[in-house]
Amino acid sequence: MGNIEEPLLPKKQYPNCGACKWAPMLQPDAGIPYKEFFYLFLLVLVNSIPISSLYPFLYFMVQDFHIAKSDKDIGYYAGAIGAAFMIGRALTATLWGYAADKYGRKPVIVAGLLSVIVFHTLFGLSTNFWMALLTRFFLGSFNGMLGPTKAYASEISNQKYQALGISMVSTSWGLGLVLGPALGGYLSQPAMKYPNLFVEGSLFARFPYLLPSLCNTVLAIALLFIVFQLPETLHNHDIADVEEEEYAIEQPAGVMIGDKQEKTSLLSRKAFIGSIAIYCIWSLHDMAYTEIFSLWCVSPTSTGGLSFTTADVGEVLAISGLGLLIFQILFFPPIANCLGPIMATRIASVLSVPLVVTFPIIATFHGKMRWVILNLASIGKNILSSMILSGSFILLNNSVPQEQRGIANGVSMGVVSVFKAMGPAGGGSLFAWGQKRQDAYILPGNELVFTVLALVVVLTVISTLEPFLPRSVDHPFTNDDE
Structure with a gap:
């Protein structure tokens, strides 16, 4: 690893290039771009809520479709619907990453917002299994915004605040995966839960799972207008036509824009492969856990569940989300800066192992004691999960230069989507298998x-150990990493 050069202002600015206009904000003395970080937080939140909002009511949704032969088979159909989103994303994520590197981060983000508005709303209107399956598949296929937003988080501020930017993304992502089920739990079947507000025969009585989708859709529509205020961080001028002069803009975690070295293949970068491996394995676990947790909570006590209502599940996850938000904003950035992303990720992974195996024991408690223990365990699990995701995001962005970051995140999203598709499908099947071997x-x-x-x-x-993950990814990419 060589010394990390401080970014310099270009001697020549290109008036039509949004990245050139934003270059002064990348200087070492520049402050925190609060507004941009906040918009980024909301964008990731809108993107992550649809992924998990269906889990609290998915069991009942499949029941309403009358496709499962018995309640013990519901897990298989629930897993298929949960996996459809990730299968769609796996097929298109690399293309969206390529588009983000060619046309810019913002166009891909806009396309992602439009997909949420259209397909997430249609999912809430689903009246049969196949409609639910296809709308989830199309939502995943046309939503490629997570990769560009992760790249954007590393490019919108100087190196000093990179951990904070990545933390905003992972915090919002983790919070969305928690608030999504909370919204789904509280707002699904509203005519049954809140008969004074939603009368029999009304729109939300006919479509009992529409309200959670509409809440996220409203936020997505608002962000569709706000996103145009964000700066573009990808240089859109042709470097080959730049005059022969000293030109040195170095992005916080990338190679110099004026450097004419030939790009190294992503697949030949050991650090990139190692970072993706962590992201994929953890995502497989996280998606399976997200589905299993909700199914376990609503399953009968006779089979080791908690017999919770969807509102009960929503309350637990809302409390977890608050704890996660506080931890990620206040504690993760200094932890990552102190320990480095590799060690932070490793420690959180180690602590997760004993925590996960204790969940079945919680069902043996009763009353307030069970409620307190469940909330503590859920908060701890979501905090550790968010630490691992934050660490993996930093490691991934540190493993490649800036001009390859869009495609790198696109490739990672494509690969990880396969694992995330396996998560709900495998988690639902695993839960159904467990129900049959009491x-x-x-x-x-x-x-x-x-x-x-x-x-x-x-x-x-x-x-997270060597030789699988090189120590070089603890720091931003430099020319010496080629």
Whole structure:
């Protein structure tokens, strides 16, 4: 690793290039871009809420479709709907990443917002299994905004505040994965839960799962107008036509724009492959846990569940979301700067293993004691999960130069989407299998389910070690990393 050069202002500015106009904000003495970070936070939140908002009511939604032969088979259909989004994203994420590097970050973000507005709303209007499956698939296929927003977070501020920018993304992502189920739990089946507000025969009585989707759609429409105020961080001028002069803009975590070195293939970068491995393995666990947690909470106590209503699940996840928000904003940036992203990710992974295997024990408690323990465990699990995601985002962006960051995030989103598709499908099938082996001698019922989840976390721990992950990704990419 060479010394990280301080970014310099270009001797020549290009008036039509948004990145050139934004260059002064990348100087070492520049402050925190609060407004841009806030908009970025909202964009990621709108993107992540649809992924998880269906889980609290998915069990009941599949029941309403009358497609499962028995309640024990619901997990298979629920897993298919949950996986459809990730399958769609896996097929198109690399293309969206390529578009972000060619045309800019903002056009891809706008396309993602439009997909949320259209397909997430249609999902809430689903009246059968196939409509739900296809709308989730199309939502994933046309929503490629997460990769560009992760690249954007590293490019919109100087190196000093990079951890804070990435923390905004991962905090919003983790918060969306928590608030999504909370919204789904509180607002699904409103005519049944709030008969004084939603009368029988009204729109939300006919479409009991529409209200959670509409809430997110309204926010997405508002952001569609706000996003045009964000600066573009990708230089859109042709470097080959730049006059022969000293020209040195270096992005916080990238190679110099004026450097004419030939690009190194992403697949030949060991640091990039190692960072993706962590992201993929943890995402497989996280998506499976997200689905299993909600299914476990609403399943009967006779099978080791908690017999919660969707509103109960929503309350637990809302409390977890508040704890997550406080931790990520106040504590993660200094932790990441102190320990480095590799060690922060490793420690959070190690702590997650014993926590996950204790979840079945919570069902043996009763009353307020169970409620308190469940909330503490859920807060701890979501904080550790967000730390690992934040660390993996930093590692990924540190592993490539700026001009490859869009395609790198696109490739990572494509690969990780396969794992995330396996998460709900595998989690639903694993939960259904556990329900059918309540009397097994070894790891009966939910003990098997959460033990398997913990074993996946062990793989995450291993992937943070050398030689799988080079130490170089603890710091932003420089020319010496080529």
